[in-house]
Amino acid sequence: MFHFGNIRKYDVSGMTLDDLQTRILYRDALMLVLDKPAGIAVHRGPKGGVSLEAGFPALRFGLPRDPALAHRLDRDTAGCLVLGRHHKALEKLGLLFKQGKIGKTYWAVVEGAPPEDEGLIDLPLGRLDATRGWWMKVDPQGQPAQTRWKILARDERQSLLALTPLTGRTHQLRVHCAASGFPILGDPVYGTGDREARLHLLARAIEIPIYKNKDPVRVEAPVAPHMLAEVSALLGAASG
Structure with a gap:
């Protein structure tokens, strides 16, 4: 058990930093894959507050230094x-992410539904304005951004999409879905959610070709608790 002063809770479900080891989905000599909960920043921001990095000392497993984020x-x-x-692993992972060789699949519950069953969103993105931090917008002069999508299930109100980002822009999936007419459920910035809403976006699976002459390491995360009702209803209706 490890503690961080008097600040221990970081998720509305009541989970604490003491539970971080239970979130490990995959572990080998080079890397860890965690099931990150919604509602906590991965690193400490300029205003402080609890972050996932605060728990990394408990994830050394015999190594002299803490693990570090390979992405965000x-x-x-x-x-x-x-x-x-460790450092060499981070260099290798960083290069794989930079070269776009790591496969990422997200699940999102969105409002409404695209007219087709699958497609590609190709909309460049730029900063909304200097006062909005990392908020983004579709901007013809912005950086190229592409997202593939596929409908996994739908009903008359909402849909479950599998999203594959081909680029890695800030808030890419959220802006792309909103700009395409199907905002992610619970998004208070780009959708119709309020500040108390929970974003229904899950980094569902990742494929990491880190070992030569071996298949990529594939890791899958469970559906987040706050998404479970909607995802189960949509998949249940589709299978029925």
Whole structure:
């Protein structure tokens, strides 16, 4: 058990930093993959507060240094988060992410539904304005951004999509879905959710080709608790 002063809770479900080891989905000599809960930042921000990094000392498993983030997930996104266990591993993972060789699949519950069963969103993204931090917008002068999507299930109100980002822009999936007419459920920035809503976006699976002459390491995260009702209803209706 490990503690961080008087601040221990970081998820509305009541989970604490003491439970971080139970979130490990995969572990080997080079990396860890965690099931990140929604509602916590992966690293400490300029205003402070609890972050996932605060628990990394408990994830050394005999190594002299803490693991470190190989990439980022938004505070409100749940699911697969990759950590490198040492410097050489981080360099290797960083290069794979930069080269776009790591496969990422997200699940999102969205409002409404696209007219087709699958497609590609190709909309460049740029900063909304200097006062909005990391908020983004569709911007013809912005950076190229592409997202493949596929409908997994739908009903008359909402849909479950599998999203594959081909680029890695900030808030890419959230902006792309909203701009395409099917905002992610619970999104208070780009959708219709309020500040108390929970973003229904899950980093569902990741494929990491880190070992030569071996199949990529594939890791899958369970559906986040706050998404379970909607996902189960949609998949149940589709199978019925």
